[in-house]
Amino acid sequence: MEAHNMPQDNPMGAGHQMEPLGEAAASRGLGGWLNERLSLDTFRYEVPAHANTFFYTLGGITMVCVGILAVTGILMTQFYTPVPEMANWSVRSLTMRPFLGSVLRGIHYWTAQVVFVTLILHLMRVFFTGSYHRPREANWLIGVVLAGLMGALYFTGTVLKWDQESFEALEHMVAATKLAGPLGFLFSDKFGAGSALLTRVASLHFVVLPLILLLFLGAHMLLIKKLGISPLPWKTKAEIAPEGATGEPAGAPVTLANSHAKVAKRHTFDRHIKKLVGYGYAVFGLVLALAVLFPPKIGAYPVAGIEVTRPPWVFMWIYSIENWFQIKGLVVVTTLLGLLAVAVPFVDRAKTQSLKDRRWILVAGGLIAVALVFLAMNAYVAKPASHLGM
Amino acid sequence: MRRISKILGVITISVILIAGVQTAFAHGGGDDPKDALALVQQAIAAIQNKDMDLATDKVNDAIESDDPAGVKMDLVKQAQGLLATDMDKALSLLQQSLAAPTASPTTVQAEPTIPLKPNFQGTKTEDGLLIAAALLMLAGGLIVSRA
Ligand code: HEM
Numbered sequence: 001m002e003a004h005n006m007p008q009d010n011p012m013g014a015g016h017q018m019e020p021l022g023e024a025a026a027s028r029g030l031g032g033w034l035n036e037r038l039s040l041d042t043f044r045y046e047v048p049a050h051a052n053t054f055f056y057t058l059g060g061i062t063m064v065c066v067g068i069l070a071v072t073g074i075l076m077t078q079f080y081t082p083v084p085e086m087a088n089w090s091v092r093s094l095t096m097r098p099f100l101g102s103v104l105r106g107i108h109y110w111t112a113q114v115v116f117v118t119l120i121l122h123l124m125r126v127f128f129t130g131s132y133h134r135p136r137e138a139n140w141l142i143g144v145v146l147a148g149l150m151g152a153l154y155f156t157g158t159v160l161k162w163d164q165e166s167f168e169a170l171e172h173m174v175a176a177t178k179l180a181g182p183l184g185f186l187f188s189d190k191f192g193a194g195s196a197l198l199t200r201v202a203s204l205h206f207v208v209l210p211l212i213l214l215l216f217l218g219a220h221m222l223l224i225k226k227l228g229i230s231p232l233p234w235k236t237k238a239e240i241a242p243e244g245a246t247g248e249p250a251g252a253p254v255t256l257a258n259s260h261a262k263v264a265k266r267h268t269f270d271r272h273i274k275k276l277v278g279y280g281y282a283v284f285g286l287v288l289a290l291a292v293l294f295p296p297k298i299g300a301y302p303v304a305g306i307e308v309t310r311p312p313w314v315f316m317w318i319y320s321i322e323n324w325f326q327i328k329g330l331v332v333v334t335t336l337l338g339l340l341a342v343a344v345p346f347v348d349r350a351k352t353q354s355l356k357d358r359r360w361i362l363v364a365g366g367l368i369a370v371a372l373v374f375l376a377m378n379a380y381v382a383k384p385a386s387h388l389g390m
Numbered sequence: 391m392r393r394i395s396k397i398l399g400v401i402t403i404s405v406i407l408i409a410g411v412q413t414a415f416a417h418g419g420g421d422d423p424k425d426a427l428a429l430v431q432q433a434i435a436a437i438q439n440k441d442m443d444l445a446t447d448k449v450n451d452a453i454e455s456d457d458p459a460g461v462k463m464d465l466v467k468q469a470q471g472l473l474a475t476d477m478d479k480a481l482s483l484l485q486q487s488l489a490a491p492t493a494s495p496t497t498v499q500a501e502p503t504i505p506l507k508p509n510f511q512g513t514k515t516e517d518g519l520l521i522a523a524a525l526l527m528l529a530g531g532l533i534v535s536r537a
Contacts, residue, residue: 285527285530303431
């Protein structure tokens with residue numbers, strides 16, 4: 001925190017500073033004008049250098065994607081009709097009739113793919129660096145819930161287009177909820193008579209899941225702010241040889257030039273936000289290009305009684321499990337995986353975040369990741385099979 | 391810590407047990423339809439999803455069905471001969487074989503007017519959007535590297 005950002009000796013309190021605060025406040029122009037009114041300086045607090053690196057920005061990029069999904073999703077609901085007779089047609093109508101309708105759907109679809117890549121990378125970063133260690137266990141658990149919610153949003157999203165893949169996905173959900181016992185009743189086709197299951201899935205996707213996601217995202221961010229970003233699990237060059245941090249050999253005399261370089265290297269959170277704006281532009285450009293070049297497909301209106309489709313890549317690993325152990329395997333393995341994720345901060349008993357101390361959990365995590373990739377690849381080569389006893 | 395491991399163990403075993411018991415009561419999907427109409431619809435979906443073995447089974451079943459109502463069987467028979475050699479032609483024959491529209495919601499009336507596959511066509515709008523996309527990525531890269 002910059003000293004001039006703390007007006008402790010201002011008798012009128014923080015809200016009534018008589019002196020201009022900080023460089024940004026003092027500067028004229030749009031930035032200064034906005035800062036004076038929106039107190040943008042609030043975000044200029046210092047953060048460790050590693051907080052502004054790509055791998056520690058993946059959570060933020062995920063958040064930016066969630067924002068793009070929200071905006072494009074709200075726009076798409078203006079064209080979508082969540083009843084079985086109309087859903088498939090209304091999605092196709094959206095892609096053909098309104099100006100840029102196909103691009104709108106494409107951006108939503110491709111952002112959903114990108115968000116899963118960044119989410120998985122973020123989870124892997126947090127796991128690898130042991131950032132779930134005390135006192136961040138709760139934030140890891142919130143993260144597990146966020147991952148589950150994102151999975152549920154992806155799943156309900158694929159059901160909405162109501163083609164063969166959607167229909168079979170929903171049938172699998174119904175079968176799985178039957179296995180889940182009383183918990184599954186709420187999501188079964190027996191509950192909510194009078195409303196089509198598709199319509200209820202749509203309300204989950206449009207309202208229920210986003211609201212819960214927002215709640216947990218808020219808690220996630222609050223805890224990151226309160227607890228600060230976790231330290232790196234290894235020593236940085238600067239910590240090993242403080243003078244070396246500016247590029248000179250360790251022990252070199254401090255000169256005017258290298259002390260300036262040090263000041264320039266101060267890392268603040270507003271730089272993190274600026275980077276996120278940059279990543280946001282880049283991601284939006286990417287999904288726009290993908291939406292134009294590769295508009296997402298949609299199949300014909302579904303037919304009951306056959307199983308001919310595979311799930312999207314996010315769930316592909318589950319498909320192998322189903323091929324071997326049917327729906328029961330799906331329920332058991334996803335539950336186990338969820339429990340394992342929950343257990344991570346409690347079974348990793350290493351006192352530090354150091355990679356060496358956490359060898360075995362890193363190996364275990366790596367093996368699970370390899371197993372999931374193997375299961376997914378196996379599912380791509382397997383022929384679609386029947387899991388519902390049709 | 392040991393207590394937590396124990397609790398996790400108990401939860402895991404309960405979940406497996408509950409799942410195991412529930413499966414005994416699980417409902418095993420529907421029976422195969424007997425009417426040609428549903429069978430041809432299934433064959434169409436199978437072709438669209440490139441499962442030709444299933445499509446062949448369904449077409450054979452449809453031809454042998456005792457309930458051919460709503461289906462032009464001569465077209466289905468023509469399609470049967472083409473399944474292995476000309477998938478597109480077989481698909482289109484099967485679609486024509488269904489007397490539209492039926493009570494089944496499968497034949498939503500507007501369906502043929504809205505194509506299934508939007509594709510990149512290289513229109514001026516699309517080219518403009520691609521340029522915009524490139525500029526956005528460039529601007530993003532610049533902002534990231536300068537921040
Ligand atoms: C919608 C999904 C998610 C969003 C938007 C999100 C966002 C963020 C952001 C912005 C940060 C700050 C640091 C960074 O960007 O790397 C962060 C940190 C963190 N996230 Fe997430 N996250 C999500 C899901 C998850 C998941 C799935 C997990 C793990 C199961 C997780 C666990 C954590 C933890 C423990 C931290 C603190 C890390 C530290 O202090 O180094 N998050 N998250």
